[in-house]
Structure formats: C-alpha cells, structure tokens
Amino acid sequence: MVQLPEPVAEYTSPLPPQRSERLQSLHxxxxxxxxxxxxxxKYKMPTYEVDKGWVAIANQKNYVSLYTCAREHIQPYIDSHPKVKCGTGCLNFRDGDEIAWADLEPVLASAFSKGH
Incomplete structure (x- = not known):
C-alpha cells in the first residue's frame, strides 16, 4: 500500500495490528x-472533507467506525447488511465483521455530496 499521510500514520500506529490495518484499509x-x-x-480522528460533506474513521474498543453526519447516508448499507452495528450516522465494524466494500461506495457518495 501507499505510504500513509502523517495524521493517519500517527493515529493508527499505537493500535493492535488488525485494527490498524482495518483503519488503513478504510483510509x-x-x-x-x-x-x-x-x-x-478535525474530530480527533482522521476526517475527510469534500465540499460541504465529510466522513471520519475511528478506532473504538471492539470495532472501527465510519462516521457520517446522518442516518440517510448509511441506511442503504444497513438495509443490505442488517446485522452491522450502527449508530445514528455511523457504521461500526467489529473486529470479526466483513466489510462489504462495494456497498460502502454509496455511503461515501451520499455523505460527500449532501453534506450535513
């Protein structure tokens, strides 16, 4: 993989290898x-902004998260993967969960195009 930007490298370096790799993959x-x-x-976690939209990735105790600002951005993913842990505007991928990468593309498109 390509070298990580300093903020992402610093964020992921103290993490256990599996968690660090998952966050790097999301990046x-x-x-x-x-x-x-x-x-x-911006939010003490790697945050990506395009125009007025944003997403962020974060390490949690038992999972990694992809944050957006609204449920509407993540709803298509939840509809396709009802067992995924989620919050109001975030998807939480437990250490053993598979990430359906192709199904994340509409999440990013929605979050970046619609913003807050």
Whole structure:
C-alpha cells in the first residue's frame, strides 16, 4: 500500500495490528475514490472533507467506525447488511465483521455530496 499521510500514520500506529490495518484499509478506500478529499484530525480522528460533506474513521474498543453526519447516508448499507452495528450516522465494524466494500461506495457518495 501507499505510504500513509502523517495524521493517519500517527493515529493508527499505537493500535493492535488488525485494527490498524482495518483503519488503513478504510483510509485507502476513501482516498482512492475521492483523491481531492481534504484530510484532517478535525474530530480527533482522521476526517475527510469534500465540499460541504465529510466522513471520519475511528478506532473504538471492539470495532472501527465510519462516521457520517446522518442516518440517510448509511441506511442503504444497513438495509443490505442488517446485522452491522450502527449508530445514528455511523457504521461500526467489529473486529470479526466483513466489510462489504462495494456497498460502502454509496455511503461515501451520499455523505460527500449532501453534506450535513
């Protein structure tokens, strides 16, 4: 994989290998599809902004999360994968969960195009 930007490398380096790899995979998934996304640690986690929309990735105790600002962005993923753990505007991937990468594409498209 391509070298990580410093904010992502610093965020993921203290994590257990499996968790670090999952977050790095999410990072690469996002920037491969949205190379002009602006990366920051705006919410104390890697945050990607395109125009007025954003997503963020985070490490939690037992899972990694993909945050968006609204349920409408993640609802198609939840509809296709009803067992996925989720919050109001986030998807939480437990350590053993498979990530349906192709089904994340509409989540990103919605979050980046509609914003808040």
């Amino acid at each position: 690469h998934f996002i920037v491969e599809r949205y190379p002009r996304a602006q990366l920051s640690l």
